[in-house]
Amino acid sequence: MAKIEIKSPIPGTFYRKPSPDSPHFKEDGADVADGDVIGLVEVMKTFHEVPAGVSGKSIKFLIEDSEPIMAGQVIAEVEA
Amino acid sequence: MNIRSILIANRGEIAVRIIRAAKALGLRTVQVYSDADKDSLAVRMADEAIAIGPPVAAKSYLNIDAIMNAARQAKVEAIHPGYGFLSESADFADAVAADKMIFVGPSGDSIRLLGDKISARQVAEKAGVPTVPGSDGRVDNLDSARQIVTQIGYPVMIKAAAGGGGRGIRIASTLEEFERYFPQASAEAASAFGDGSLYIEKMIESARHVEVQILGDGENFVHCFERECSMQRRRQKVWEEAPAFCLPESVRIALCDRAVALARQVKYKGAGTVEFLYDQKTQEFYFIEVNTRIQVEHTITEEITGIDLVQEMIRIAGGAKLSIKQNDLKAEGHAIECRINAEDPAKEFMPWPGLVDKLEIPEGDGIRFDTLLYPGYSIPPFYDSLLGKLIVWGTDRSDCLVRLQRALQDFKISGVPTTIPLHIALANDEDVSKGEFDTKFLEKWLATKFTVASNQNEEVA
Structure with missing residues (x-):
């Protein structure tokens, strides 16, 4: 099955949840729709939502919560 | 001057600026830095540099204990807080003074007095400085509200005491509008914030x-x-x-x-x-x-x-x-x-x-x-x-x-x-x-x- 990569548009710190006490935006294995938010990137004191940008099945995150991320780095993969 | 050395409790361009000023005064400069700033210009320029923690500001540039430890270790006489971070923290100013060091800025009590919106407004009024005309607190009913508005003139902003971020604000340009909006604003504030009390401020248009x-x-x-x-x-x-x-x-x-x-x-x-x-x-x-x-x-x-x-x-x-x-x-x-x-x-x-x-x-x-x-x-x-x-x-x-x-x-x-x-x-x-x-x-x-x-x-x- 074809895999689609979801990349970070900006560099910063990647978060999988909206606040420290919240559940993840998406758990591994979940299905995602185009407009679903899958994480946040904090850069220079501002927070930016990362939309999935694709529809797919069984998302697999390749980066942990609170980890630094580069622009263009793959955040997750989904099955088309 | 009884300062011979100074610690810069900040980063970025203002840290560089403070180091330049301190050096011009012949002082020894000590720069604290987070792990993200070890290659910063300020660290390169300072006479000494001390690591104080991880990149997250809460654990480094906002961490009073970490900064005070660095100051004691470096044996400085003074700490310059720059802007942002701890520069307007009365507790930090107090902590520096408690350790017999000099905080480059006003006392903790001065920072407290001027940092609080209400006490600062009172200080200003005492000193004869004009403040934005308004109700000076909550207005309970339309009658007293009408009196205030007649004094300050239009347009006025009707604001929810419990509101914030622009929510619950109505602007009235005439008495008629004011009388129509005031009860609406109160009802809306009561349902949105659980508190219907309002206050009034003159609106400065331009x-x-x-x-x-x-x-x-x-x-x-x-x-x-x-x-x-x-x-x-x-x-x-x-x-x-x-x-x-x-x-x-x-x-x-x-x-x-x-x-x-x-x-x-x-x-x-x-x-x-x-x-x-x-x-x-x-x-x-x-x-x-x-x-x-x-x-x-x-x-x-x-x-x-x-x-x-x-x-x-x-x-x-x-x-x-x-x-x-x-x-x-x-x-x-x-x-x-x-x-x-x-x-x-x-x-x-x-x-x-x-x-x-x-x-x-x-x-x-x-x-x-x-x-x-x-x-x-x-x-x-x-x-x-x-x-x-x-x-x-x-x-x-x-x-x-x-x-x-x-x-x-x-x-x-x-x-x-x-x-x-x-x-x-x-x-x-x-x-x-x-x-x-x-x-x-x-x-x-x-x-x-x-x-x-x-x-x-x-x-x-």
Whole structure:
């Protein structure tokens, strides 16, 4: 099955949840729709939502919560 | 002066600025840094550098214990807090004093008094500084509300006491509107916030943000003239000027005089800024708040007065009397500061950290660039996006604008997008040249007049 990569548009710190006490935006294995938010990137004191940008099945995150991320780095993969 | 060494409890361009001032005074400089800042210009320039924790500010630049440990280890006499971070923390000022060190700024009690909106407003009123006319607290019923409005005049803002962020605000321009909106606003506030109480404030329709630089040694107080800081986006200053050319001379004198009265009222010690709203229609000014620290835009005041404000605040902290008398102070020419941020003007000012490979900094008479940059520096993503401040002085405002246009054309920062294109457009704008703008100007102008191609590096995109 074809895999689609979801990349970070900006560099910063990647978060999988909206606040420290919240559940993840998406758990591994979940299905995602185009407009679903899958994480946040904090850069220079501002927070930016990362939309999935694709529809797919069984998302697999390749980066942990609170980890630094580069622009263009793959955040997750989904099955088309 | 009883300071021989100083610790800089900050980062970025202001840390560099403080190190320069401290070195000029012959002091030993100690820079604290987070893991993200070990290659910073400030760390390179300081005589000593001490690591205080991880990149997250809460665990480093906002961590009072970590900073105090570093100060004890380095055996410094004084700590300069810069701006932001702990600069207006009364608890930090107290902690420094408790450890028998000198906090470069006013006492913890002064910071507390002036930091609280209500007590600061009371101080201002006592010192005869005009505050925004309004209900001075909650209004219970339409009858007393009507009385207040008749006194202050229209338009007025009806605000929910429990509201915030612009919610629950109604604007009334006539008594009829006021009587219609008041009960509506109360009902809405009750359902939205669980509290229907309201307060009333006069609305300043075309406001300028002006502010006065003050210096005090606890006994003597002077102003170093004023600044015009109306050019703001999302309440963040973008471009500042000194002096405030929008003020008639009599208003300018009154404004500066009231700021000094306020400083005297609290026996102010250090450098501070009294901020005001200025109503262009009525030529009235109103107190907003006092900032008890050095400000980002202190540079333009330095350019028109020739005073080194950072050196002066260190001297005062070290026990020296104010070296300047009001009569000796003269404002000469005009200065403009442009904040150069690592943000992409073509993408709604998205902040963008990264490696700066090349730097071409404009040079010449009256041109100054205060910065944290050096070629090859990698801007970390953890802190704000301010890279530096281009400050240009001219013999008058139009001379200053011409020099600024030329300086901006010669200015190249490669590797990251910056706000240089925004400043080029502003410096060439007709309304800006005429000086016709208020606090709402920039956001409207960005929506209607500003277009720019991305200046982001292609390989990054």
